[in-house]
Amino acid sequence: MAEQDELLYTLNDGIAVVTLNRPERRNALTPKLTHLLADTWKRIDDDPEVRVAVITGTYCGTFCAGMDLQEAARLKKETGKDILEFFADLRNDGLRVVRKPLIAAINGHFPAGGMMLSLNCDIRVGLAGTRGGITEVKVGRGSPWAVPLLWMMPQALLMETVLTGDMIPAERLHQVGFINYLEQTPEAVLARAMELARKIADAAPLSVMAGKKVLKDATTLGCVPGLKAAWDHYDPVYASEDAIEGPKAFAEKRKPQWKGR
Numbered sequence: 001m002a003e004q005d006e007l008l009y010t011l012n013d014g015i016a017v018v019t020l021n022r023p024e025r026r027n028a029l030t031p032k033l034t035h036l037l038a039d040t041w042k043r044i045d046d047d048p049e050v051r052v053a054v055i056t057g058t059y060c061g062t063f064c065a066g067m068d069l070q071e072a073a074r075l076k077k078e079t080g081k082d083i084l085e086f087f088a089d090l091r092n093d094g095l096r097v098v099r100k101p102l103i104a105a106i107n108g109h110f111p112a113g114g115m116m117l118s119l120n121c122d123i124r125v126g127l128a129g130t131r132g133g134i135t136e137v138k139v140g141r142g143s144p145w146a147v148p149l150l151w152m153m154p155q156a157l158l159m160e161t162v163l164t165g166d167m168i169p170a171e172r173l174h175q176v177g178f179i180n181y182l183e184q185t186p187e188a189v190l191a192r193a194m195e196l197a198r199k200i201a202d203a204a205p206l207s208v209m210a211g212k213k214v215l216k217d218a219t220t221l222g223c224v225p226g227l228k229a230a231w232d233h234y235d236p237v238y239a240s241e242d243a244i245e246g247p248k249a250f251a252e253k254r255k256p257q258w259k260g261r
Contacts, residue, residue, distance in 0.1 A: 007036040008058075009043075014051035014201035015194065016044055023060035028068035029113045031075075031086035038088040041098050048260065051201040051208070053098075054193045055121060056105035059186045063104075063130075066112025069139065092145055095120045099209050101200050105193035106179070107186040111135045111167060116145045119152060119178075122212060125193045126179040127186060131167035134158075138165040151219045153178045204246060205260045206237045 008019040018040055020027040044053050057063045072083035084090055095117075104121035106114075110132035118124055118132065126132075136143045149158050153176050161168055174182040180196075183189045200208055210233045217233075218226030237243060242258050249256035 006030065006033045007040065009040060011047070011050060013198075014049060015197045016047075016050045016053040018044075018053055018055045020055075020057040020064055022068075023058045025068055025070075026060055026062035026065035027057040027108075027114075028065040028071075029087075030068050030071050031083065031088070034090075035088040038094050041089070041094045045099050050100055051205055052101045052103065052197045054103045054105050054190075054197050055117060056107055056190060056193070059107055062108040062114070063106045063110045064114035064117055065109075066114055066116070066135070067141070092116065092120055099213065101208060101212055103193045103197055103200075105190045106130070106132070106170075107189045109167070112141075112143075116143075119146075119149055123193075123196055124179045125181045125183060125189050125196070126170040126174060127189050128170060128182050128184050130170045132170065132173060133161040133165070133167035135165045135167065137163065148219070149178075202255075204237075204242045204256065204258050206240050206242055210234050210237050 006020070006022055008017075008021050010017045018037075020033065022028060022030070022033065044050050067083060075081060075083050075086065089095060101123070102121040104118045104124045106118055106124060106126045108127060109130045110118050112133075112135050115132050115134055134143045134146050143162060146158070146162060153173070157168065157172075157176060160166065170179060170182060173179045181192050183192050214226070214230035214233050217229050221229055241261055242256070245256050245258065
C-alpha cells in the first residue's frame with residue numbers, strides 16, 4: 001500500500017472493502033480518484049470471488065467531502081476547464097449498475113459527493129453525531145444525481161437540503177429510513193457493515209443479485225411492470241443448481257455450498 005494511493009482495495013472471503021484514502025483532504029473526490037472508483041465498480045462486478053462490497057473512507061471525521069474544491073480551482077486556473085470535464089463516471093452510471101450489493105460504511109460527515117456515494121449504495125450504516133446533505137447551492141454547483149433520493153426519503157426533507165444546502169443530522173436520516181443502522185463509533189460503523197456483508201456473502205449469490213436488480217428496476221418501472229420483470233429475473237434463480245442445493249442443505253442440517261449457477 002503506497003502512501004499516495006487515493007483508493008485502497010481488499011478482498012477477503014467474498015467481501016471487497018473499498019476505502020477512499022485522502023484523509024488530509026477529507027476524502028474529497030479528485031479526477032484521479034473518480035477514475036479509480038470507475039475501474040473498481042467494474043472490478044467488483046467482473047470478479048466472481050466478490051459477493052458484496054463495503055465502501056468507506058480512511059477515518060478523518062468525514063466519509064467523503066464531495067468534490068475537491070481546491071483541485072477544482074487549480075484546474076480551472078491552469079486549463080480553463082471545469083473539474084467535471086476530468087471526472088470519470090460523471091453521471092454515476094457505472095456505480096448505479098453494479099450488480100453486486102454495496103454497503104456504505106459512512107464513518108463521518110457526508111456532504112455533496114459523500115451523499116451521492118451513499119445513496120447509490122444499497123445499505124447504509126451511519127455514525128451518530130454526523131451530518132449529510134446536498135450542499136451544492138452553497139458553492140454554485142448542481143446535484144442532478146439527487147433524483148433517486150425521491151424514492152428514499154420524504155420529499156419535503158429532500159427539498160429543504162437541496163434548496164438551502166443545510167446538512168441533515170444522521171439521526172434524522174436514520175429516523176426516515178435512509179440510514180439502516182446508526183452506530184456510536186467509527187469502528188462500530190465498519191463492524192456493522194462487515195456483519196451485514198458477511199450475511200450477504202453467505203447467501204445464495206444468484207438470489208442476492210436478482211433481489212437487488214428487481215427492487216432497483218421496480219423504482220423505474222412501477223408496480224405491475226416491476227412485478228413482471230421480477231418474475232423474469234428470478235426464472236434463472238429457480239432453475240439453478242443453487243435452488244436445489246439450498247433446500248437439500250437445510251434438510252441435511254449443513255451449510256449450503258453455493259455454486260452461483
